[in-house]
Amino acid sequence: MKNINSHRKNIRVKGEANGEYVLYWMQINRRLQYNFALEYAVAYANRIGRPLVILEGLACDYPWATSRTSTFILEGMAEHAGHLRDAVSVLYIPYPEQKSGSFDKLVRDLCSRAAILISDEYPVFIMRERNEKLEKELKIPFHTIDSNGIIPMALSDKAPYSAYVFRRMMQKMFRECWEHPPQQHPLKGLQNHGLPDLQNEVMDKRKTGLDRLESSRNIEDFVNGLSSLNNGIGSIEIKGTRKAALERLDAFTGNDLLRYDDDRNDPDKERTSRLSPWLHFGKISAFEVVKEVFAMQPKGWDIGDTRPVNGKRSGFFGGHASIESFLDEIITWRETGFHFALHTSEYDQFDSLPSWARETLSEHSYDRREHVYSYEELAEAGTHDPVWNAAQMQLREEGRIHNYLRMLWGKKVLEWTPDPQTALEYLIDLNNYYAIDGRDPNSYSGIFWIFGRFDRAWGPERQIYGKIRYMSSDSARKKIKMENYLKRYSGL
Ligand SMILES: Cc1cc2nc3c(=O)[nH]c(=O)nc-3n(C[C@H](O)[C@H](O)[C@H](O)COP(=O)(O)OP(=O)(O)OC[C@H]3O[C@@H](n4cnc5c(N)ncnc54)[C@H](O)[C@@H]3O)c2cc1C
The missing domain is CATH 3.40.50.620 (HUPs)
Known part of the structure; x- marks a missing residue:
C-alpha cells in the first residue's frame, strides 16, 4: 500500500x-x-x-x-x-x-x-x-x-458540504495520517552539493x-515606500515570526487550553489560541500544534484508543473535553475549508452557496432594511450598534476579531447592506484587508457560513435572513458579558 x-x-x-x-x-x-x-x-x-x-x-x-x-x-x-x-x-x-x-x-x-x-x-x-x-x-x-494540514486534500474526492461530512472521513483517516508526520528539521537531511553558480x-x-x-x-x-499598498491599514503588535508563533502556542497550552471549552466564546476571557495568523502564513504546522495539545491529555489517554464514531463531534479523540473541542476546530473546521476550496473552483462566489441558501436569500433580497451602511461606514466602525463597532475596531487595530463576535459581525453585514451579494462583497473586502489571517480557505468558510455554507436551514423564517441562521447583538450581550471588551474597543 x-x-x-x-x-x-x-x-x-x-x-x-x-x-x-x-x-x-x-x-x-x-x-x-x-x-x-x-x-x-x-x-x-x-x-x-x-x-x-x-x-x-x-x-x-x-x-x-x-x-x-x-x-x-x-x-x-x-x-x-x-x-x-x-x-x-x-x-x-x-x-x-x-x-x-x-x-x-x-x-x-x-x-x-x-x-x-x-x-x-x-x-x-x-x-x-x-x-x-x-x-x-x-x-x-x-x-x-x-x-497545509493533517489530512491530505487529495484524500477527499468531492467538496464536503458540512463539517460532519469531513469529520466522518477524518475519523477514518486520522490515525494513518498522524503516523506519517512531517520531519521536524528537513534541512538536516540535506546532503551538501555546494551552492549553484547563478x-x-x-x-x-x-x-x-x-x-x-x-x-x-x-x-x-x-x-x-511601497505606494501599491493600502497604507491606511498599518502594522500590528504581533510579529510574523515563527518565534512569536511558538511563544503563543506555549502560552495557550500552558494557560488556556484546558478551559477552552467553557470560555472560548467569552471575549473578556480570551481563551482561544490566537494562532490563526501564523497558521495562515504557515509559520507553524497544524501537526506540531496538535502534538503539543496531545501532550496535555490526561494520563492514560492514548491515540491508539481512538475509534471512528461516525462523524460525531465528541467521542473520537476523547480525553479532556476542552482538548477535544479545540481539536474539532483546528482539525475538522480548519481542514473542511481546505478540502471544500480544493474541489470548488468558485469557492469565493455567491453561486457556490447551497441551493436552499441561495433560494431563501433571493426570496428575501427585497425585504426592507432598517439600517443600510456603505462600505466606508462599516470600515470606520460607524454603525448604531456598539457591539458591532467594537468588533470592527478590534479588527482595525489588531487585525483580528474574537471568534464569537466574528460570527455576529458577519451576520450584521448581511442585515445592513442592500442585498446579499453586496454583503458578501463587503465582508470579503473587510476581512481580507484588515484581518491578518485573511485570504485563507477559512476566510471563505467563515464568510460563507454567514450565508449558509456548512450550515442548515433554521426556523422561524425571518425578514432579510429567510431560513439562514440569525444572530443578534442583544442576545449576544445577554449570553456573554463582554464588559471589558466593550470598554476596551469602543474607547478607541
Ligand atoms: C465571518 C468570519 C470570517 C472568518 N475569517 C477567517 C479568516 O480570514 N481566517 C481564518 O483563519 N479564520 C477565519 N474565520 C474562522 C475563525 O473565526 C478563526 O479561525 C478563529 O477565530 C481564529 O482564532 P483562534 O486562532 O484563536 O482560534 P481557535 O479557537 O484557537 O482555533 C484554533 C484554530 O482552528 C481553526 N478554526 C477555529 N475556528 C474555526 C472556524 N470557525 N472555521 C475554520 N477554522 C477555524 C483556526 O485555524 C484556528 O486558528 C472566520 C469566521 C467568520 C465567522
Missing part, C-alpha cells in the same frame, strides 16, 4: 529533472520545520545529487495588499534570512519586490536553469491561480506538495532582498 503522504504530491508538469539545482519556492507554508514540501525538495536534491535553492518572495501588488500583511510576511522572511544567509549547503533567496513584475521575472530566471520546481499546494488566493498558470507555461517538471542578476536580487530584511527599520522603510 502507498504511504499516505503520496497523496500530498501533485505532479503538475511531468518530465526529466535535468537542470542545475532543485528549486523550492516557499509560497504559503513559510517555515523550515514540519514542512512536507521542503522535505520533498530535500529528498529530491539528494536523489539527483544537485544543490537546493529556496526562494521566498513578496510581490508588491497582490490583492488586498496592505502594510499590515506585508510587514508580517517580511518579519518572517527576516527570521529565515537570519538562519540561512550564510548556509553552505542551501542557497536562500528572499526577495520582496519594489516594482511589479520583478519577482515574477526572478521566478522565471531561476526556473530557466532549475532541474525541477517544487512549491506549495494551496486551494485559494493567488497561489491557486499562480500554480495553475505555471502548470501551463513551465517546461521543467513542476510538483506542488500539500503541507546569474548575476539573480544574485543581485538576493543581495537587495537580504538588505531589505536586514533590520526592522529597513523593513519599515521598505514597506512605507
Whole structure:
C-alpha cells in the first residue's frame, strides 16, 4: 500500500529533472520545520545529487495588499534570512519586490536553469491561480506538495458540504495520517552539493532582498515606500515570526487550553489560541500544534484508543473535553475549508452557496432594511450598534476579531447592506484587508457560513435572513458579558 503522504504530491508538469539545482519556492507554508514540501525538495536534491535553492518572495501588488500583511510576511522572511544567509549547503533567496513584475521575472530566471520546481499546494488566493498558470507555461517538471494540514486534500474526492461530512472521513483517516508526520528539521537531511553558480542578476536580487530584511527599520522603510499598498491599514503588535508563533502556542497550552471549552466564546476571557495568523502564513504546522495539545491529555489517554464514531463531534479523540473541542476546530473546521476550496473552483462566489441558501436569500433580497451602511461606514466602525463597532475596531487595530463576535459581525453585514451579494462583497473586502489571517480557505468558510455554507436551514423564517441562521447583538450581550471588551474597543 502507498504511504499516505503520496497523496500530498501533485505532479503538475511531468518530465526529466535535468537542470542545475532543485528549486523550492516557499509560497504559503513559510517555515523550515514540519514542512512536507521542503522535505520533498530535500529528498529530491539528494536523489539527483544537485544543490537546493529556496526562494521566498513578496510581490508588491497582490490583492488586498496592505502594510499590515506585508510587514508580517517580511518579519518572517527576516527570521529565515537570519538562519540561512550564510548556509553552505542551501542557497536562500528572499526577495520582496519594489516594482511589479520583478519577482515574477526572478521566478522565471531561476526556473530557466532549475532541474525541477517544487512549491506549495494551496486551494485559494493567488497561489491557486499562480500554480495553475505555471502548470501551463513551465517546461521543467513542476510538483506542488500539500503541507497545509493533517489530512491530505487529495484524500477527499468531492467538496464536503458540512463539517460532519469531513469529520466522518477524518475519523477514518486520522490515525494513518498522524503516523506519517512531517520531519521536524528537513534541512538536516540535506546532503551538501555546494551552492549553484547563478546569474548575476539573480544574485543581485538576493543581495537587495537580504538588505531589505536586514533590520526592522529597513523593513519599515521598505514597506512605507511601497505606494501599491493600502497604507491606511498599518502594522500590528504581533510579529510574523515563527518565534512569536511558538511563544503563543506555549502560552495557550500552558494557560488556556484546558478551559477552552467553557470560555472560548467569552471575549473578556480570551481563551482561544490566537494562532490563526501564523497558521495562515504557515509559520507553524497544524501537526506540531496538535502534538503539543496531545501532550496535555490526561494520563492514560492514548491515540491508539481512538475509534471512528461516525462523524460525531465528541467521542473520537476523547480525553479532556476542552482538548477535544479545540481539536474539532483546528482539525475538522480548519481542514473542511481546505478540502471544500480544493474541489470548488468558485469557492469565493455567491453561486457556490447551497441551493436552499441561495433560494431563501433571493426570496428575501427585497425585504426592507432598517439600517443600510456603505462600505466606508462599516470600515470606520460607524454603525448604531456598539457591539458591532467594537468588533470592527478590534479588527482595525489588531487585525483580528474574537471568534464569537466574528460570527455576529458577519451576520450584521448581511442585515445592513442592500442585498446579499453586496454583503458578501463587503465582508470579503473587510476581512481580507484588515484581518491578518485573511485570504485563507477559512476566510471563505467563515464568510460563507454567514450565508449558509456548512450550515442548515433554521426556523422561524425571518425578514432579510429567510431560513439562514440569525444572530443578534442583544442576545449576544445577554449570553456573554463582554464588559471589558466593550470598554476596551469602543474607547478607541
Ligand atoms: C465571518 C468570519 C470570517 C472568518 N475569517 C477567517 C479568516 O480570514 N481566517 C481564518 O483563519 N479564520 C477565519 N474565520 C474562522 C475563525 O473565526 C478563526 O479561525 C478563529 O477565530 C481564529 O482564532 P483562534 O486562532 O484563536 O482560534 P481557535 O479557537 O484557537 O482555533 C484554533 C484554530 O482552528 C481553526 N478554526 C477555529 N475556528 C474555526 C472556524 N470557525 N472555521 C475554520 N477554522 C477555524 C483556526 O485555524 C484556528 O486558528 C472566520 C469566521 C467568520 C465567522
